[in-house]
Structure formats: structure tokens, C-alpha cells
Amino acid sequence: MSQRLKLTKWLVVLVVLHCIVAGAGFFAPYNPVEQDREHPYLPPMRVHLMDAQNHFHVRPFFYPLRLRTGSFDQYEEDTTSAIPLRFFTRGTPYRLLGLIPSRLHLFGSTDARIHLLGSDAYGRDQLSRILYGGQVSLLAGLLGATVTLLFGALIGMAAGYYDGWRDELLMRVAELFLALPWLYLLFALRAFLPLAVSPLEAFLLVVAVIGMVGWARPARLVRGVVLSVKERDFVRAARGFGAPDFYLLRRHILPETASVLLTQAAILVPQFVLAEMTLSFLGLGVPEPMSSWGNLLASLQQYSVLVSYWWMYLPAVAIIPFFLGYLGLASALQERVGAYKIDEKSSWNPS
Amino acid sequence: MRYLLRRTLHAVFLLFGVSLLTFLFSALTPGNYFDEMRLNPQISPESIAALHTQYQLDRPLPVRYAHWLNAVAHGELGFSFAYNSPVAPLLWVRARNTLLLTVTAALLAWLLALPLGVWSASRFGRVPDRVVSWTTATLLVIPDLVLALGLLILAVRTGWFPTGGLVSVGYEEFSPLHKLGDLALHMTLPVLALVLATLPMLVRHVRASVAEVLDAPFLRAALGHGIPHRKLLYGYALRAAANPLISLFGFSVGTLLSGSLLVEVVMSWPGLGPLLLESILARDLYVVIGGVLLSMIFLVAGNLFADVLLYWADPRIHTAVSPK
8 A cells, every 4th residue: 555655656746847847938937048148147046035124025025136346257136126026927928838828927027037046158047947948858758768668568579479580689689789888879879860950850869869779678578578478368368269469469468568668667767868968968969049958067068167157057956856756656666566466476376 | 618608609799789780870870071071162072072982981881891890800990080090099098098987986886885785784674774775765866967067066166176187287297106196086086976876776786685695594594503793794695695796797887888978078087988979079980880899898898707707606507507
């Protein structure tokens, strides 16, 4: 029972996190490509309840930043003008989930720009970029995992069902892919695909590349399941009644592989998100001005950014809850599969 | 012996497969290194075609592959267009640096993981075990990219460690001891990043396999005979748990190589990683293929080493007829 609870807990965590990213338009105060060149690299702003005169305000407010006198890159709070933070305010238009046009934002301000997590070299809001970048990275991870699992399931089922030389060949190739360090494989694949492409093409390319990398492990696991399932009585019975191969695979064998595939999905998605991040971080993935968690971190490759603008590291911190969620889900699923197996065993030999 | 022979054959097969695979991928490449020259009006199409012929880019794929295999058999790995030099010496310098990093990291990670895992398993479910489990779980959810960047920021802000490169300026004039110290200081951060990235996985596996063995009747018997606790853990339990751990060692080589690729780029360590990235961006075909192949050789060597270890550690392999 507690296993079920655990599973639900992690699922809820993940759903909430994904909803926040999917609804980036609402949660982010600005458009991720909207620039403010007058104010590059603004540090994260603080939201106050107590003003400079130590008076308490019910409505949270912030002080806009201005250049410290005599400095050209050090900002300080301009305590003369407190700007109230407005919730459920109307701001820049966006399309929720790419469909529903809206102007409603969770928070914002009409008088000055607020950057809770600072801004980047072009004065773009870091929080908005992290949220929108998450859409790209997570979608790449999810799509990549779908492609991989599709390939993995197909190849694994083919290998397990049609044994003999086909099985041998497929599993040898799978072994090859398993043995390769994944980053090298990713690099090798990416090396031989076009470099200068449009952002959308680049995104699809990244999905294709990471989708092609990971099929071997799910394929082997699915093959194992198929090998044992196809000798089970209900499958043999169906075959005896003259069911065609395709029907057997789809109706009787595929459902049995579901738990393996689900567990693999929970393991693969964060790996692929990381793969996308790595590619984009290295400049081989999604290009600017589109933001992804990887290319948001790319500016850290400059020494000056590393020294002075620590908030450019925040995208890296933002992804950790997602990884935690997926890890938790994967281990909960694994435990469940384990428990399920024990159940099955005990039901096979009733004593 | 048959076992080792089979493993070696398997390794050779793997290397062949990888080289064939990379060549196949390269056939899909749109464009090559000389494409950018087309934009230059001072270079005539004829000379570009001549360059293609010179480097045999106009030949069909099987011919190129056969040619390249022949070159590899002679200890060459093709020719780098960008560096205008043979690939092998170019790669060799970089590979040495990568090896320095990965071998050190692997040694350190295992030296830490074994006692930590055994300690954790021997206090299964108690406070030390929980602390170790929580720490490894925390490290596990921090991806290596994030970890490496975080360490780099730490280094920059504290100024304790150099933030890139292999050695300091003026390295040549240092005394031998100073040279060693300088190198060690430069290695600290990348090695730390690699160790922290691989450690959690290793500790968890060591803990799991030792904990499994600790329940075995022979260990209870040994305990009953009054054999000291330490000897029991490290002499008997670890030995019995060695089999999956040695397989894990082979696997961890691959993870380390991948990790090192990234860490090298992030921390500007002059290893294979930055070279590979550069050559991908420049479409320097043979450097990419050579780099991937070289790392594959490391991987295979690591796996073979694991196989030899397994042969030595597990007497069942000597005697058993190899199962198909």
C-alpha cells in the first residue's frame, strides 16, 4: 500500500512541475526573448514587505535597480520609489500551450520590470527564460524517450519473438550500442548531421539524435519479457487457435511489457533531458534566441560571466527538482514491478 | 583461457562494429570540411574538387573504409583537415591527458566507494547507512553538467583552484616537485567532478551486493568461529560480492569516459573532449572517427581488464563450461 502511496506522491510532484513549465506563459512575467539592453545582467531582485523606513506593507513590493554611482556594472536598490508587485496582472500577450491567447500573468508590475532571478546579457528575464526553456528541454526529453521506447519495444519484440539469427543479429547490435559511452555516441551522431539549421529543425534533430541513442537497453529488457511470455500458456493457447503473429504480439505480448516500458520511461526522460542540455550547452543543440536549459547555461563558458554573474547558474538549480521527481518515480515503479513479480510467483504455485 | 579468448574476440568485434558504425554515420553527413571554401571566391571549384580527390572524399564509402582500415593497420588514423597533420599524434597527446584524468578519477572513486559501501552495508538500516544513502541519493540527482559548473563557480569565487588548463604558465621552469604539485592542483577540480559524478552509483552497488552477501550462512558461520569483524567484511564478504562489482567496473569505464568528455569541455582540460567538439564543429571527419575509436579502445581495454579480474576472482569461470 505504501508503495502505491509513494508512486502517487512522485507522480503528483512531477505533474505539478510539468504543469508549471507547460503553463510558462502564465507563470513567467515576460516574453523570454523580450530584451532590455539598457540593463544587462541585473542581479535577482528582492521582494520586500518592510520598506527602507521599516514600515510594514501588506502588499509586497520591490525597489527598481539603478547603477551604483561611479560604477558601470554594479547595481543597487533605488529605495526612493517602491513599486508594488501585482498578482494576476495583465502583461505581455502569450498563447497558453501554444493555443489559448491570453495576457494574464501570475505576477508582474506595470511601472518597472521585475527580475526575480536576474536578467542576462540582453536584459532578458531569467525566470521567464528558465520556464520557457523547460518547455523545450522537457519536450525534447519526453519525445526522445517516446521515440526510443518505440524503437526499443519494436526491436525487442522482434528479437524475442522471432528467435534465431534475427535475434542474434539484433542483440549483437544492441550490445554495440550499450557498450558505447552515451555522450560519445551522441557526439558521433550529432557530428554527422547538419550544423546550421533553423531552431525548429535543430530541436527535431536533437530529439532524433537522443531518440536513436538509447534504444538498446529497453530492447533487451523487452526481449527478456517476450521470451518468457511467449511460452506462457495463454499465448500458446492463442497460437494454437491460429492467432496470427501480429495479433499475438499486440494483444497478448505487448501488454506484458508495459511495466518494463514504464519504468524505462521514468529512467530515460531525465537522461534525455540531460542529453538535450549537454548538446545545447556545447552549441550543438537548440540555438538562440530560443531558450533551453542547456543553452541558458552556455553563457557560463565565458569566464567573466562565471566570475561576476552567479545567477546565470540558476537554470542548473531549477532542473534538480525534475531529476529528483523522475528518480523517485523510477524507484517507486521499480519497487512496484518487483512486488508485482513476487505476487505473480506466489499465485503460480498456490501452497 | 577459452573465456579470455572469447572476451578478446568480443572486444575486437566491438571495435570493428564501432568503426563501421561511425563510417556509416559519416556517409550520411551533408557536406564536409571543404564546403566553407566554396564561399571563398578566391578558391576555384576546381581546386576544391582537387582537394576532394586528394583526400579521397569523392570515392565511394566502402573504398574509403577499406583505405582507412588499411591505414589503421599501419598505426595511422587518417588525416586532419583542420590541423593539416596526421590524426594519430594529434589524438595521442589529448588521449594522454584524458587518461590521466579518468584513471585517477576511477582509482579514487573505487578507493572511496569500497570502504563506504562496505561500511554502509555493515550498518544496514542504521544511522551511518542512512547518511550514506541520503548523500548518494542527493549526488545522484545532480547531473554531472550541473556539478561541474557548480564546482567551477566555486573555484572562481574562492580562487582556491585554477579554473582551466593542464599546467600554469612557466611550467617548464618549475622544479620537479613543483611541477607535480602544479599538475595536481590543476587536476583537482576535474577529478573531483568526475569522482562525485560516479561515486554515488558505485557506493550504492557496493552496498547492495555486500548487504546481500552478509546474510549468507557461510558468513554467519565465520562470525561464529570468532573471525574478526574487519577481516570478515573485507576478506570474505567483499570477495564473495566481487563478481557483480567487477562487471560494474567495466560499466563504470564507459560512464567515466562520457563524464570526462563533458568535464573536460567545461573545465577546459586539454583532453579528447574539447578536440572532439572542435572537430565536430569543423566537420573534421577523421578526427571525429579517430577520437571515438580511441575512446572505444580505452573502453574495451577497461572491459578486458574487468574480464581478467573476473577470471582471477571467480573460480567458477575456470571450471565452468561457457554457457551459450
